Amino acid sequence: MSDTITTPDGVTIYFKDWGPRDAPIIFFHHGWPLSADDWDNQILFFLHHGFRVIAHDRRGHGRSTQTSTGNDMDTYTADLVALTDTLDLKNAIHVGHSTGGGEVARYAARAKPGRVSKVVLISSVPPIMLKSAKNPGGLPIEVFDGFRAALAANRAQFYVDVASGPFYGFNRPGAKVSQGVIDNWWRQGMMGGAKAHYDCIKAFSETDFTDDLKKIDVPALVMHGDDDQVVPYADAGPLSAKLLKNAKLKTYKGYPHGMATTHADVINPDLLAFVKS
Template identity: 55%
Template sequence: MPYITTTDGTEIYYTDQGTGQPIVLSHGWPLSSDAWQLELKLFADAGYRTIAHDRRGHGRSSKTYTGNDMTTYAKDLSELVEALDLHDVILIGHSTGGGEVVRYAAQFANGRVAKVITAGAVPPLMVKTDANPEGTPIEVFDGIREGVLKDRSQFYQDLAVSFFGFNRDGVDRSQGLIDDFWRQGMLVNLAAAYDCVKAFSETDQAEDLKALDVPIFIAHGDDDQIVPIVAAAEKSITLVKDGTLKVYPGASHGIWGAYQEQLDKDILAFITGEDFEK
């Protein structure tokens, strides 16, 4: 399996498919590059080189005790891009991965990035503060940490229900999606899973968004129960210089079903510069 080793000795697993302009995909918590399996094939079939990595501590990468923070995640991504000598890169990030690609593009890209795409992304700031009253109370994130420590196996199964919106009337429940969420979550070592909660909830990325000098497509479901749109996409679009926001009615945090089908079409249209319905 392909790996790179970062300067601090962490092994980062990645998968690399297709040829052409590179698309690099960054997954959410507590998942892995497996979350992008459909996009890896779809975008490779469309003529792109598609690359997805397992964040440190996640999936098949090193089970790290240290470095589980947004800046180190972005540095790891930078080392992957440089090791593969990628240029004119399209970055795609979901949830925590959205924070990772935004920080990388803002602080570490060195001219290698062409466009950024986020879906259900955590920037600018998830946690509720006096300056961010629309955010989620810290007690919610404390509950996530408690769930991870107490019984992470059951917690991941329970979390998958709201992640994919299966607690909504009229939404067909997919046990397969829940099982796969659980499978990927159980690959995260406990320290990385615990520390990543702080990384995705308390990292203020307003300045990263302001610093972006490339176009960004911000996608978000208006029924996202994990990263509520009001404190995320709706604020992010006001901070970037060249942004496009598309809200997906009824879409959950998890990318699946009709939402996934439309989002993937919109991503390809954004990459090529085509218009799509906003």
């Protein structure tokens, strides 16, 4: 089924909940500025393998309310608590891509006992993206200011440029470009709210997930491509894997940020192997 819940502050959160009620649960968390639809390939794959699959549109994204407030990681997590409590999800495996990986980290660190059984971070923003004295390998604030300026000036064109360039590595020599993938990224992005997407740039770039990662003790898989042009590999995947108590790092040579789409034939079986381990 597809359905909605209403959060305590009156925001409607859209979600999909497909598969047998008593099957093992995988909950997918999308990246900026996308929606639950970004997981179509994984959802169909895991449905075929007998899982119950759930994915939601974060507030301000997709079919959820286009909020002007609460576009921050703590509120995203509170929304997620409301949803998982409503569905009474137990022993769920939470899989996050990019910004969704940050959401998974914060939620898993704060979730009630028994809610989360495993976590997967794919091309994810933790520990923290922004460059600082404590994080010298991060990206300078000017990069994210550039994102904000481009979004405010011409969001539609900015989203074309991101999807047709660095997100999927389509700007690399010899890349196999899919116009359908570009169009679908743009479609999802333009469904959401400009204010929410603008605010979320700060949320995904400046939130420090270091303490969250240290608190997570369930098995974790960190998957990251070493040609990620959006969340650079060296300042993300390896550092997150070190901070997690029980993690395995899997590095994909030459893979882009959106590798779950461009290389689903590799990523999905690797996810399945971890889920079943």
